[in-house]
Amino acid sequence: MTYRTIRQRLLLGAGSTVIMSLLLAAAANSQASAIQYDPSQRSASDSRNASASDHPTASHVHFWEELMLEPQDAWSKLRDSFQWREQSLSAKAQARVDEWIDHYRSSPENIAEITGRASPWLAWITQQISDRNLPGELALIPFVESSFDPNARSHRGAAGLWQFMPGTGDALGLVRNGHYDGRLDVVTSTNAALDYLEMQADQWYEGDLQLSLAAYNAGAGTVNKAKQRAENQGLQGSYWDLNLPQETMQYLPKLLAIAKIIDDPERYNVSLPDIHTEPAFAKVKLEHSVTLSEASKLLRIDKSALAELNPGLLNGALNPSSSQTLLVPEDVDHDVLAELSNGANERQAIASANTPDTYRVESGDSLSVIASRYNLSAQELMRLNEIERPEALQAGQLLTLSGR
Structure with missing residues (x-):
């Protein structure tokens, strides 16, 4: 059981x-x-x-x-975390949102298809956002960005659920090589996306996440210039005051529109799939290589189920030099998981003993390269060294590699 x-x-x-x-x-x-x-x-x-x-x-x-208790599912938990539903919009701004509500509700089958793809991820993403006390509406960014497809790629080179461009992913420490693409890894890319939104909001917009969303889409430089122009015209400089590229002008209205529909699906004649409040997957830390075929046989589950949960593994295998976390279905037997992880503790102890305490950055280094070299995640390396802007890494800089 x-x-x-x-x-x-x-x-x-x-x-x-x-x-x-x-x-x-x-x-x-x-x-x-x-x-x-x-x-x-x-x-x-x-x-x-x-x-x-x-x-x-x-x-x-x-x-x-x-x-008369509320049913407990991922959708009700998401609705409880919405923070923007009561915001007062001007008639012009509300019309922009209503236009997208009409667009989405005209094809309820598309909403059903996209939210179906969200099933493995929604509960976990909602929990990450809740843990940061961020607006729950942010959990629907992948609806706008990728239609909740972890393998989505744009013609401009963006990839993954959160549609990171290569340069942005590299700057945020998302490892990208022939074995693995962190932009496609839902766990890693979700944490990076939320870090990025919070970082830009704090750095440029005094915590205004709606402006940070615009910068997420168009770049901080574009948004900052538009904000300055609006303020020079005597406007407040909020998202709704800005003249931005057309895609960015539609970005927040799209997000608020789908949040409005999710908030009251019956009103808009939309059916949502049943999604449990608990994440649909468990994370297994591995220090040894394993192919999805090997793991699927050991776990007695379909290889396709593992592949769906681990889209970042480009060649169907986990290589600890790139990623140490394998996602498995939540209901896999724990004894079998222990067997899969067998030997990981010994390997980890050896790796830890051979890891120096510090590293001096050399020309051409990046956080992702340094992190993978010493079996760390880029996020952990940023945390240990209180790095807020990965792109600001400089040759000669001394990095701490452990908490010792």
């Missing part, structure tokens, strides 16, 4: 017990109320208190409130 099955049965059992208790309590209250409600059984004092006894008691109201 899997962890999820055990948890669901426990919750179901607990929920059934609570509901049965409530039903019994309600039945007792209903019986008492029925006796009080019978005029033939009333005393003089009962008649004087009729106005109180003829109305639902607090127990009745509480009972029905307990039963």
Whole structure:
């Protein structure tokens, strides 16, 4: 029995017990109320208190409130994290959003297809955004960027769920070589995208994430110039004041439009797939090479299921010099996972013993190259050295390689 099955049965059992208790309590209250409600059984004092006894008691109201619980799925959790639904937009700005609402709702089958592709990723992405206390609407950026296709590639060279260009991915430490492309790795690229949005918001826009979204699409230089022009004209300089490239002008309206539809799908005649609140995958740290074919045989699952969860592995194999994390379906047996990881601890200890404490940057180095050389992630290397702008790495700079 899997962890999820055990948890669901426990919750179901607990929920059934609570509901049965409530039903019994309600039945007792209903019986008492029925006796009080019978005029033939009333005393003089009962008649004087009729106005109180003829109305639902607090127990009745509480009972029905307990039963009318919100269904717990990934969509309801996402809706709970929305922060922009109450923002007040000008009539002109609202018209831009409404235009995209009409566009999306005209093809509900497209929404169903795209949200279906989101099924493996939505719960995990929503959790990452919630952990950072960011607006939940950001979880829908992949809807706009890639239609939730981790393998999506644009004609301009952008790739992955978050559509990183090669240069931007390199600057953020997303490893890219013949074995692996971090832009296609959903876990790695999601963390990089959220880091990037927060970093630009703090660096340029005093925390304004909507301006950071525009910069995510068009580049900070383009947005900063447009913002300056708007302010010179006496405008506030918010996203809605800016004159930007057409694609960027539509970027936030698209995001707000699909968030509006997700917030109330019945209103827009849209069906959403059932997605559980827990992530659909587990992360396995490996320090040894393994092919997806080998892993699928050991885990007794289809190779295609592993390939779907690990699009960053370009040649169907995990090479620890590029990536150490393999994603597997969440319900894989833990004993089998331990067998897959066998030997990883010993290899990790050897690697750790051979890793120096510091490294001096040489000409031509990048964070991703240095990180992979010493079996670190680029994000970990940035954290250890408090690096905010990976592109600012300079020859001669001394980097810390461990927390020792």
